[in-house]
Amino acid sequence: xxxxxxxxxxxxxxxxxxxxxxxxxxxxxxxxxxxxxxxxxxxxxxxxxxxxxxxxxxxxxxxxxxxxxxxxxxxxxxxxxxxxxxxxxxxxxxxxxxxxxxxxxxxxxxxxxxxxxxx
Amino acid sequence: xxxxxxxxxxxxxxxxxxxxxxxxxxxxxxxxxxxxxxxxxxxxxxxxxxxxxxxxxxxxxxxxxxxxxxxxxxxxxxxxxxxxxxxxxxxxxxxxxxxxxxxxxxxxxxxxxxxxxxxxxxxxxxxxxxxxxxxxxxxxxxxxxxxxxxxxxxxxxxxxxxxxxxxxxxxxxxxxxxxxxxxxxxxxxxxxxxxxxxxxxxxxxxxxxxxxxxxxxxxxxxxxxxxxxxxxxxxxxxxxxxxxxxxxxxxxxxxxxxxxxxxxxxxxxxxxxxxxxxxxxxxxxxxxxxxxxxxxxxxxxxxxxxxxxxxxxxxxxxxxxxxxxxxxxxxxxxxxxxxxxxxxxxxxxxxxxxxxxxxxxxxxxxxxxxxxxxxxxxxxxxxxxxxxxxxxxxxxxxxxxxxxxxxxxxxxxxxxxxxxxxxxxxxxxxxxxxxxxxxxxxxxxxxxxxxxxxxxxxxxxxxxxxxxxxxxxxxxxxxxxxxxxxxxxxxxxxxxxxxxxxxxxxxxxxxxxxxxxxxxxxxxxxxxxxxxxxxxxxxxxxxxxxxxxxxxxxxxxxxxxxxxxxxxxxxxxxxxxxxxxxxxxxxxxxxxxxxxxxxxxxxxxxxxxxxxxxxxxxxxxxxxxxxxxxxxxxxxxxxxxxxxxxxxxxxxxxxxxxxxxxxxxxxxxxxxxxxxxxxxxxxxxxxxxxxxxxxxxxxxxxxxxxxxxxxxxxxxxxxxxxxxxxxxxxxxxxxxxxxxxxxxxxxxxxxxxxxxxxxxxxxxxxxxxxxxxxxxxxxxxxxxxxxxxxxxxxxxxxxxxxxxxxxxxxxxxxxxxxxxxxxxxxxxxxxxxxxxxxxxxxxxxxxxxxxxxxxxxxxxxxxxxxxxxxxxxxxxxx
Numbered sequence: 001x002x003x004x005x006x007x008x009x010x011x012x013x014x015x016x017x018x019x020x021x022x023x024x025x026x027x028x029x030x031x032x033x034x035x036x037x038x039x040x041x042x043x044x045x046x047x048x049x050x051x052x053x054x055x056x057x058x059x060x061x062x063x064x065x066x067x068x069x070x071x072x073x074x075x076x077x078x079x080x081x082x083x084x085x086x087x088x089x090x091x092x093x094x095x096x097x098x099x100x101x102x103x104x105x106x107x108x109x110x111x112x113x114x115x116x117x118x119x
Numbered sequence: 120x121x122x123x124x125x126x127x128x129x130x131x132x133x134x135x136x137x138x139x140x141x142x143x144x145x146x147x148x149x150x151x152x153x154x155x156x157x158x159x160x161x162x163x164x165x166x167x168x169x170x171x172x173x174x175x176x177x178x179x180x181x182x183x184x185x186x187x188x189x190x191x192x193x194x195x196x197x198x199x200x201x202x203x204x205x206x207x208x209x210x211x212x213x214x215x216x217x218x219x220x221x222x223x224x225x226x227x228x229x230x231x232x233x234x235x236x237x238x239x240x241x242x243x244x245x246x247x248x249x250x251x252x253x254x255x256x257x258x259x260x261x262x263x264x265x266x267x268x269x270x271x272x273x274x275x276x277x278x279x280x281x282x283x284x285x286x287x288x289x290x291x292x293x294x295x296x297x298x299x300x301x302x303x304x305x306x307x308x309x310x311x312x313x314x315x316x317x318x319x320x321x322x323x324x325x326x327x328x329x330x331x332x333x334x335x336x337x338x339x340x341x342x343x344x345x346x347x348x349x350x351x352x353x354x355x356x357x358x359x360x361x362x363x364x365x366x367x368x369x370x371x372x373x374x375x376x377x378x379x380x381x382x383x384x385x386x387x388x389x390x391x392x393x394x395x396x397x398x399x400x401x402x403x404x405x406x407x408x409x410x411x412x413x414x415x416x417x418x419x420x421x422x423x424x425x426x427x428x429x430x431x432x433x434x435x436x437x438x439x440x441x442x443x444x445x446x447x448x449x450x451x452x453x454x455x456x457x458x459x460x461x462x463x464x465x466x467x468x469x470x471x472x473x474x475x476x477x478x479x480x481x482x483x484x485x486x487x488x489x490x491x492x493x494x495x496x497x498x499x500x501x502x503x504x505x506x507x508x509x510x511x512x513x514x515x516x517x518x519x520x521x522x523x524x525x526x527x528x529x530x531x532x533x534x535x536x537x538x539x540x541x542x543x544x545x546x547x548x549x550x551x552x553x554x555x556x557x558x559x560x561x562x563x564x565x566x567x568x569x570x571x572x573x574x575x576x577x578x579x580x581x582x583x584x585x586x587x588x589x590x591x592x593x594x595x596x597x598x599x600x601x602x603x604x605x606x607x608x609x610x611x612x613x614x615x616x617x618x619x620x621x622x623x624x625x626x627x628x629x630x631x632x633x634x635x636x637x638x639x640x641x642x643x644x645x646x647x648x649x650x651x652x653x654x655x656x657x658x659x660x661x662x663x664x665x666x667x668x669x670x671x672x673x674x675x676x677x678x679x680x681x682x683x684x685x686x687x688x689x690x691x692x693x694x695x696x697x698x699x700x701x702x703x704x705x706x707x708x709x710x711x712x713x714x715x716x717x718x719x720x721x722x723x724x725x726x727x728x729x730x731x732x733x734x735x736x737x738x739x740x741x742x743x744x745x746x747x748x749x750x751x752x753x754x755x756x757x758x759x760x761x762x763x764x765x766x767x768x769x770x771x772x773x774x775x776x777x778x779x780x781x782x783x784x785x786x787x788x789x790x791x792x793x794x795x796x797x798x799x800x801x802x803x804x805x806x807x808x809x810x811x812x813x814x815x816x817x818x819x820x821x822x823x824x825x826x827x828x829x830x831x832x833x834x835x836x837x838x839x840x841x842x843x844x845x846x847x848x849x850x851x852x853x854x855x856x857x858x859x860x861x862x863x864x865x866x867x868x869x870x871x872x873x874x875x876x877x878x879x880x881x882x883x884x885x886x887x888x889x890x891x892x893x894x895x896x897x898x899x900x901x902x903x904x905x906x907x908x909x910x911x912x913x914x915x916x917x918x919x920x921x922x923x924x925x926x927x928x929x930x931x932x933x934x935x936x937x938x939x940x941x942x943x944x945x946x947x948x949x950x951x952x953x954x955x956x957x958x959x960x961x962x963x964x965x966x967x968x969x970x971x972x973x974x975x976x977x978x979x980x981x982x983x984x985x986x987x988x989x990x991x992x993x994x995x996x997x
Contacts, residue, residue: 032130033137051134051160052169059122059173071129076140080133081126 017049017057019100022066022085022093029084031074032058058083066092121174127167135160188513196517202486203518205888206479210522210568212881213475215529217468218560222530223537224461226551228454233369235309236407241272241414242372242452243404243421249441250718252699257404260397261428265404268424271412276300276307276405280374281385282650284850287353288342292848294650297331297355298379299388305332307407308369314338315349315364322363322381329360329384335368337377355384372453373403397435398779400698405449418446437702439715457541457548460871464537467618467878474614474882476568478889480575481607483515485896487576512573519572523565530557540870575603601897605929608886608893612933612974615879615886616966617941622879623962625872632865635804638797639690640733641857643681645831646689647823648852649842661748664815666846667725668744670823673841679829682731685820687723690799690857691864693822697721700808705775706787708764716778719760719808720800723817729755729794731826732857737761739771739792746813753816755792757809775810788812802861823851831856883969887977894926895981905988915986922985926978927971934967 024030024038035058036049061067066089074080085093122130135156142152160166175183196203231237243265245255256279257265266275278300285295302323310317313335322330331353333342342348351362360380382388392399408417425444429436436442447455487494494507534551541548651663667685674683688697700718710716726742729735737758746753754775761770774787796807814820827834835854842851855863862869898905905918 031133031137033134033141037141052166055130055134055166056169056173059170063173074133074137076133076136078133078136079129080137081130 016100017053018061019093019096020047020049021054021057021061021083022089022096025067025083025085025089026093029070029072029082031072031080031082033074033080035083061089065089122170124167127170130170131160131163131166185509185513185516188510189517192510192514192517196514199486202482203521205892206482206518207521207525209475209478209885209888210519210565211525211529212885213472214523214526214561214564214568215533216878216881217465217472217564218526218557219530219533219537220461220465220468221560222534222557223541223548223551224465225556226538227457227461227541227548232450232453233310233367234449235311237309237450238448239408240307240309240449241406241408241417242447242449243406244445244447244452245400245425245442246445247437247440247442247699249437249439250699252440255442255699256400257402258397258400259394259402261400262402262404264428265421265424268427269417269420271409271417271420272406273409274303274307274407276304276407277402278304278373278379278405279388279402280376281387283355283378283380283384284650284848285353285355285378286848287351288348292850294648294850294852295377296374297384298374298376299382299385300379301382304379304405305366307405309407310369311367312364313367314346315362317364317366318379318381322383325383325389327381327383329355329358329381330363331355331360331378331380331384332363333365333378334371334376335366336371338365341377355380356386358384358386360384370453372449397432414446414448421446437715440699461541463621464874464878467621467875470614470618471878471882471885472564474611474885474889476571477607477610477614478885478892479518479568480572481604481889481892483518483572484575484604484607485892487511488896488900508573511576512569515569515572516566519565519569522568523561526565527557527561530561537874540874604893604896608889608929609933609936611882611886611889612930612970613937613940615882616934616937616970617944618875618879618882619966619969620937620941620962622872622876623965624959625868625875627959627962629865629868629872632802632868633861635802637690637802637804637861638734638795639857640826641861643826643828643831644732644857645825645827645834645838645854646692646857646860647825647838647854648689648821648850649685649823650821650850650852651819663818664747667814667820669845670842671725671727673845674825674838677834677837677841679827679834680825681828682727682824682826684728684731684824685725685814686728686822686824687814687820688799689822689860690797691802692853692855692860694800694864700806701777701779703775703777703779703810705764705770705790706773707769708773717760717764717808719756719810720806721777722799722809722811723814723820724811725814725820728811728824731824732797733826734797735795737793737795739790741792742811742813742815744815747815748818750816752786752788753791753813754788755794755811756790757807757811758793758796759807760810761790761793763808802864883973886970887973890926890929890974891977891980893929894922894978895984897925898922898981898985901985902988905985906990906992909988909990918986918988919982922982923975923978926974926982930970930974934970938963 020039021035024035024042030038032051032055036051036054039047039049058067058069062069062083066086067083068086069081069083071079072082138156138159139149139152142155143149147155232240234240243257245257245261246253247255257277262275262277278298281297281299282294283297284292285297286292300318302318302320305317306319312332315332317332318330321327333348338344338348348362349364352359353362354360355378366379387393393401406417408414422444429442494510497507497510498504534557538548538551541551671683671685674680697720701721702716702718704716724742726744726746729741738761739755742753742755756770756775761768764770765773770790770793773790775790776785776787778785794811796804797809798804798807799809800806823838825831825834825838832854838854839851842849908918909915
């Protein structure tokens with residue numbers, strides 16, 4: 001894995017990229033570049049998605065039927081592929097969100113037992 | 120759904136364009152923005168590949184990774200060239216031999232014939248096992264009986280073989296083997312012409328015009344596929360015939376003839392003897408099953424009709440002959456003689472393949488012991504057992520693939536050799552060529568071998584720290600591995616032993632045949648076929664007898680010629696031509712109660728025949744020119760006849776007569792001489808009951824015998840010249856010394872022994888490599904042990920003896936197991952084949968000695984290496 005020049009950025013946890021893509025597309029259709037920029041912007045530049053992971057992930061999600069794709073023209077006046085959630089994708093997103101919050105809570109309890117007890 | 124290459128590129132290009140635009144919007148200049156965007160994107164082909172891989176199926180990913188492993192395996196094998204070469208060659212021999220034999224077996228035993236509806240085509244045979252007549256053929260009255268009573272056969276086809284002197288095709292008069300057939304033959308056989316037409320119902324009977332069909336091979340080879348031959352008039356003996364067509368390529372059965380003609384071309388076929396004599400048997404019979412009838416129905420019906428026939432004509436069916444009728448599919452009939460030998464060869468090839476595999480297993484096992492360190496490291500790093508097996512499988516696949524490729528290349532020439540060999544047993548083998556089946560058999564064997572071999576080595580456990588110690592380069596051989604290595608080596612010895620004994624049996628039989636005393640002077644006797652000339656004379660013609668006498672006289676005057684005689688039968692070469700032995704009676708001899716008259720062979724010879732062939736006269740006189748038609752009928756009998764009938768030696772001057780219904784009159788003939796026994800039917804003497812007639816009283820002879828003082832073959836040209844000067848269109852063919860005749864007759868046996876010995880030789884070679892490999896591996900793994908032994912005072916000779924004895928133990932156990940397995944095989948074989956011979960002591964002892972010697976040779980190198988171990992280095996090596 002290539003080291004990011006910016007030490008502040010974090011590598012994504014395995015398996016979370018799919019969830020972030022689904023979540024990003026909740027707001028409407030977007031092309032791959034836009035998805036990467038949105039994840040970066042919304043994480044305040046902490047999360048950086050490598051294109052080498054992003055595009056295989058997008059294709060994997062299309063293959064599973066959670067996204068559909070169509071060709072459009074981008075802001076750069078170039079042909080670009082736009083991705084969009086399907087109904088199955090929306091259902092998957094809500095499942096992943098539930099799983100994620102469970103995971104965060106569980107890990108939180110382990111890492112900060114005192115805090116968890118206080119809650 | 121699945122994006123194509125262009126879409127993937129477009130998507131990547133779109134991404135980069137957006138990335139550039141973003142930077143330019145931020146104020147960067149276009150060039151540096153482009154560069155930064157490309158750098159940020161990373162390696163484009165990798166991105167494309169990773170996207171593409173999303174769409175691949177799982178098996179594809181797995182096989183892609185196996186492919187990668189195979190490339191790695193290939194590279195690592197290139198570093199151990201000797202190891203890889205040994206394995207590839209060993210496997211190639213095993214796979215090549217097996218694939219070649221298999222394709223011959225397939226071609227000969229399994230492939231359908233070209234004949235239309237060939238599974239409805241049957242062959243009917245009458246045999247008399249009681250008098251050793253494997254094929255008695257049928258007489259015309261018998262065929263008529265079967266035709267008029269059988270409903271399960273839609274049509275019968277008949278075929279008989281005749282030698283014709285052919286004039287009109289080619290420059291010289293030639294004797295050709297011809298088939299004579301009725302009008303229904305080709306229709307029953309379901310064959311088509313490639314040119315012109317075949318014979319049909321209009322060509323049948325005595326009033327049709329003479330017509331002949333050429334066989335494809337004759338037309339192709341002798342006539343260079345000349346299409347103008349159709350319509351040409353030829354002479355077959357005294358009769359004319361028109362060439363009407365050329366037969367398509369097909370299996371020549373029952374005889375490999377050059378032409379096939381209608382009955383009108385053969386005066387003999389129209390004669391009263393042929394048409395009315397029930398025991399005048401010379402016709403082969405085929406049938407086409409009636410619609411709805413099965414071969415079992417036909418068999419039942421034919422057997423029943425045949426039984427009635429025998430009941431109605433007891434004089435033609437001697438109970439002693441035990442005459443039987445056999446009905447089989449033509450395809451099976453043609454393949455039958457080759458079946459046994461091909462199955463035995465297939466088994467031998469399979470054994471060679473198993474030996475090859477077990478040898479390769481040994482080599483791989485030894486190598487994997489050396490690699491145990493590497494495998495242990497991989498396991499420790501988290502490679503699953505499956506992944507390790509895949510690594511091993513990749514390597515064995517590379518090895519076996521290369522072995523199969525080389526094996527398939529070897530199979531080509533192998534098939535040619537084996538097919539030529541098998542052609543002696545079944546004409547179908549002539550059509551066998553290398554076909555794609557060799558490829559898939561080879562590939563199948565290779566994959567099977569690779570999978571088995573990949574599971575031979577023991578995998579190191581990720582938890583066993585012992586494995587890591589091996590990574591330092593030393594080899595410690597575990598008891599389990601050692602046991603497995605020895606097991607494989609023992610198996611190789613055992614299997615080689617079985618093959619060697621088999622080869623030894625065949626060789627012993629061949630040597631017995633080649634050295635058997637025949638009773639002939641074989642080196643100096645030159646024989647010719649001198650068939651009755653086409654024109655001018657008939658059978659029993661005084662002119663023919665004059666021709667023989669004139670020939671004999673003129674030839675005797677040639678320098679280098681000692682004796683000249685004519686006869687009816689070239690020993691061994693004419694075997695079977697005169698049919699079974701014939702019954703006879705002698706005055707003063709009454710068979711014991713319940714016994715039939717004795718049987719003897721019927722031969723025709725001229726005076727000086729016995730002298731020329733080196734057969735001693737025991738009593739009485741030889742034939743002379745005065746023994747002619749009209750003078751007193753006389754015969755000479757073999758010693759066996761005289762002794763069996765008259766043990767007290769009063770056979771001379773008694774009268775004998777043939778009692779078989781074949782002879783219309785019971786003409787008594789006086790026994791004037793007794794000669795030593797010979798067996799002209801079998802090289803290995805079996806039956807020697809023979810009665811000779813003078814050519815002057817029987818006319819036809821057809822064979823010329825010359826005893827030469829110098830090189831017999833130097834006489835051939837002069838002899839031909841002399842004969843042609845007496846009779847211009849007299850054919851004279853197939854000159855050979857008796858010694859060469861025997862060699863020709865024995866060539867199937869020789870080929871048998873040769874092919875089998877080749878298999879055994881390959882097996883022996885592989886086994887030697889195997890034993891040497893195991894011992895040298897075991898020696899190299901015990902360098903330290905030998906060092907210690909030498910250090911504490913063992914002499915190098917003791918070490919040599921130690922290693923040698925290990926080799927001997929392996930071979931001794933192997934031989935014992937092989938002997939046990941051989942007995943098992945023999946029992947198994949009894950279920951499959953009619954006759955199974957057990958080998959004599961000589962082949963068994965010979966094979967065992969050879970193997971022990973081979974084991975000693977194989978152990979020698981590692982033993983010497985063990986004794987030369989450098990003590991200090993050995994002790995330091997750990």
